[in-house]
Amino acid sequence: MRALVILGTFALLFCLERRRPLRRTVDSSVQRTERNLAMAGLAAVALRVGEQPVARTLTTLVECRRWGLLRMARLPQWIETAVAVLLLDYTLYVWHVLIHRVPWLWRMHVVHHVDLDLDASTAVRFHVTELLVSVLWRSGQILGIGVGQHTLSLWQTLTLLSVLFHHSNVRLPLALERILVHFIVTPRMHGIHHSIVKAETNSNWSSGLTIWDRLHGTLRLDVPQSAITIGVPAYRAPEEITLRHLLSMPFEPQRPTWR
C-alpha cells in the first residue's frame, strides 16, 4: 500500500512535470532520469540493509522499555504520535543543516545537489554513504524522542511524499503555492535551496513543515524561479556528473564548491 502511494505520487509528478514545468530544464535526456533512478535503487538497498534492521531494533526497545522523551510524558496515543512526527521533522531540519555545514558530510550530500536540474527524480538521488551515515542520526532521533515503529513508518512515508513533491518541477498556480508555503515546503521554495548561489542554498532547509525555517530565520521566498540556476558552481560539466562520477564523488578530492 505504502509502495503504491509512493509510486503513484512519483508517476503523477512525472506526468505533471511534462505538462506544467516550473523551470526550464538543462538536461532532459532519458539518461539523466535513469541515472537518478539507478542512484535511488542503490539508496533503497542501503536503507533496507543499513537502516531498517537498526530502526526496527531501536523502535522495539523504545516501545518495550519506554525510552525517550515522549514515553516519559505518557500522553494520549494520538498526541504522542503527532508530537513525535513534529520532532522528527524538526530534527531532520537540523540534520539537513549539518550535512551542508560539516565538510565530510557535505561531500556526500553534494551528490544530491550537483544535479543540473531539479525534479522528482532528484528527490530520490542520494549517495549510499549519506544514507548509511544518516542511520546514526536516525538512531538518535528514535532513542531521544522515543519513536515507535508505527510512528517512524508514518513519518517516513509523509517525508518521502513531501520530498517528492517539493523537488518536483511542477508549476502550481502561484496563489495555491502561496497558501501551501505557509505550512509545507513547496517546489518554488525548495528550488531556491538548490540554487547555484551559496546564500540561496543556505536557506530553506525544512523537509516537511516550513515552520522550522520560519523559526530560525532561514526562510527565503524572494527569488523567482526564472533567476535560479540549479546545481553547485564546482561541478557544471555533464561529463563530470555521470553515474560513475557520482558514485565516486564522496571519496575523491573535492574542489571548493562555491568558488
Ligand SMILES: [Zn+2]
Ligand atoms: Zn540540501
